[in-house]
Amino acid sequence: MKAEVSITINGIAYSRTIPIRMLLVDFIRYEAGLTGTHVGCTFEGVCGACTVHLDGDAIKACLMLAVQADGRSVTTVEGLAKGNELHPLQVAFNQHHALQCGFCTSGMLMSSLDLIEKNPELSEETVRHGLVGNICRCAGYANIVDAILDVAQERGS
Ligand code: FES
Ligand code: FES
Structure with missing residues (x-):
């Protein structure tokens, strides 16, 4: 059908x-x-x-x-980048070495953006909790969390 x-x-x-x-x-x-x-x-x-x-x-x-x-x-x-200009989260992931193979990265970015947009205050704990549904097999989570907290701080979270 x-x-x-x-x-x-x-x-x-x-x-x-x-x-x-x-x-x-x-x-x-x-x-x-x-x-x-x-x-x-x-x-x-x-x-x-x-x-x-x-x-x-x-x-x-x-x-x-x-x-x-x-x-x-x-x-x-x-849909994150504007032309050649990467989204701040993409820039932060790059700067913090928050990816290796990149397989999880698109999902991580979309979940992170949702977290940042919906939570006025983000801590390491809330970020880690917010990413429980996203698995990374190779980069580990510490750099991903750092990248997200960086962007959240810049946005005043
Ligand atoms: S492919 Fe959708 S959660 Fe794994
Ligand atoms: S960067 Fe390889 S699975 Fe996350």
């Missing part, structure tokens, strides 16, 4: 006819061609590599059907 959907991703509307069982993460990667959103745990909702924002909230795109996002607005990691 198929359905017509229109999902806005990073400000661009993608109208497609898709199988109703298609996951949002597959729509993002294969229909929109935005492969910065990763799949790490084969759709179990554990690793956080597929994290995107849906209408301003961080969600795991492997746990949602694309038809559920019809008419809604998604932001992926590709």
